[in-house]
Amino acid sequence: xxxxxxxxxxxxxxxxxxxxxxxxxxxxxxxxxxxxxxxxxxxxxxxxxxxxxxxxxxxxxxxxxxxxxxxxxxxxxxxxxxxxxxxxxxxxxxxxxxxxxxxxxxxxxxxxxxxxxxxxxxxxxxxxxxxxxxxxxxxxxxxxxxxxxxxxxxxxxxxxxxxxxxxxxxxxxxxxxxxxxxxxxxxxxxxxxxxxxxxxxxxxxxxxxxxxxxxxxxxxxxxxxxxxxxxxxxxxxxxxxxxxxxxxxxxxxxxxxxxxxxxxxxxxxxxxxxxxxxxxxxxxxxxxxxx
Numbered sequence: 001x002x003x004x005x006x007x008x009x010x011x012x013x014x015x016x017x018x019x020x021x022x023x024x025x026x027x028x029x030x031x032x033x034x035x036x037x038x039x040x041x042x043x044x045x046x047x048x049x050x051x052x053x054x055x056x057x058x059x060x061x062x063x064x065x066x067x068x069x070x071x072x073x074x075x076x077x078x079x080x081x082x083x084x085x086x087x088x089x090x091x092x093x094x095x096x097x098x099x100x101x102x103x104x105x106x107x108x109x110x111x112x113x114x115x116x117x118x119x120x121x122x123x124x125x126x127x128x129x130x131x132x133x134x135x136x137x138x139x140x141x142x143x144x145x146x147x148x149x150x151x152x153x154x155x156x157x158x159x160x161x162x163x164x165x166x167x168x169x170x171x172x173x174x175x176x177x178x179x180x181x182x183x184x185x186x187x188x189x190x191x192x193x194x195x196x197x198x199x200x201x202x203x204x205x206x207x208x209x210x211x212x213x214x215x216x217x218x219x220x221x222x223x224x225x226x227x228x229x230x231x232x233x234x235x236x237x238x239x240x241x242x243x244x245x246x247x248x249x250x251x252x253x254x255x256x257x258x259x260x261x262x263x264x265x266x267x268x269x270x271x272x273x274x275x276x277x278x279x280x281x282x283x284x285x286x287x288x289x290x291x
Contacts, residue, residue, distance in 0.1 A: 004238040005263045007246050009046030009187065010039045010070075010256075012060060014249040033063040034253035040069045042260045046103070046187070046245050048073045048160075054096055061098035071103035073158075073187075075140065079112050079121035086121055087128065094133070104136040104158050105129075110145035113154060122154055136185065143169045143283070148178050160247070162190035165236040166197060166218065167283050168276040176242035185244040191237040192248070193283075197229040211279040218275040227268035230258060232275075235267030 015032045039047070047070035052060065064070075074097075077089045090105060105125055107113050113122060125137040138158030141147045147159060147170070159179050163170050167190070170176045176186050192198070196215065222232045237246040250256045277283060 004267070005042060005260065006045065007238050007243060008044050008234075008259075008263050009048060009245040009247045010035075010044050011048040011050060011189070011247045011249040012052070013048075013050030014251045015060070029059050029063050031252060032060065035250060035256045036063060036065055036070075038253060038256045038260065040065045042264075044070070046071050046073060046247070048187075048247055049075075049093075049097065051075060054092075057093060057096035061096055064098070068099065072097070072099060073104040073106060073160075074102050075106045075108050076121065076125070078108055079115065079117035082117070083120045083124035087124055090128065090133070101132060102134050104138055105134045106137070106158065106160060107139040110139060110141045110147070110150050113139055113150065138185070140189075143167075143175075147175050148182075151179055151182055151184055156184060158185045158187060160187040160189050162193075163188045163237065163240070163243075164191045164193045164197075165233050165272065165275050166193050166215070166277045168272075169283065171240065171242065172276065176240070180242045180244075186242050187245040187247055188237050188240065188243045189247045191246060192233055197233055211277055214277055214279070221270060221274060222268070225268050225270045227270065228262075231262040231265055232268055232270060234259065234262045235265075235270075236272055238263060239267050 012032075015028065015035065036047075049057070049060065049072060074090065074093060076086050079086060094100065094102070105128065107118070107121060107125065112118055122137075125134075128134060129137050136157035138156040138160065139150065139154070140160040141150065143162065147161060150156075151159060161170055161176060161179075163176065179186050197218065199215075219229065222229055225232075227235070234246075234248075237243065240246075248259050250259060
């Protein structure tokens with residue numbers, strides 16, 4: 001039987017490579033090197049490279065294990081400056097990371113694909129796939145983007161979508177199952193919903209006050225099930241048959257070790273349905289950005 005940890009992937013967005021120091025004042029490159037070493041040791045397959053500065057990408061390329069054990073995913077720039085610029089940026093990013101090709105290149109958003117410049121960018125990504133710079137192309141979506149309609153129009157190989165113990169919208173309405181049924185790799189992101197499940201109710205942001213009762217109830221159910229929020233969040237996401245990969249973000253080697261330990265534990269026996277939020281404000285990424 002395949003271990004659930006084989007579905008676990010790592011996002012680099014929280015590495016903090018643009019900062020001078022990280023947890024406990026350690027240099028960020030040392031922290032990132034240890035995070036990646038732990039991820040490689042336990043067989044995490046996918047490494048999603050978030051948008052970093054050029055200097056941070058150079059650092060990431062230097063601390064990647066050799067040989068590189070990860071299937072890497074990168075995201076293009078927005079398409080409004082044209083496909084030639086987007087391709088040049090992709091090739092420059094590859095050079096900084098020290099790679100000749102990656103597993104997948106993603107368009108930044110559904111909004112970008114549906115913009116006047118989107119089709120030209122998508123055509124260029126298909127060309128890069130045909131040339132062997134990547135094996136797959138895809139797009140990152142939100143719940144409000146009509147992911148199935150987008151998939152039928154553009155036929156991506158990969159769709160990266162938000163889903164979590166608290167945000168089950170794309171699971172409840174069958175969107176992710178339909179995407180998987182179309183042969184698309186579904187990569188779940190935001191499985192911790194900005195850490196919301198870990199926050200005490202009295203520390204929740206103001207725009208989430210209306211959902212505080214439901215969040216408290218979810219935390220109580222997890223405790224009564226003799227589990228903890230980290231194990232519950234991972235157990236939920238990794239158990240989803242729709243998901244090919246489950247992406248997590250960590251800021252330190254200690255967090256990476258905690259995630260691995262939780263992912264390797266048996267999933268808790270919890271009533272997942274009872275924990276879903278139905279508060280549109282709490283689940284709106286724009287509200288989080290404005291908070």
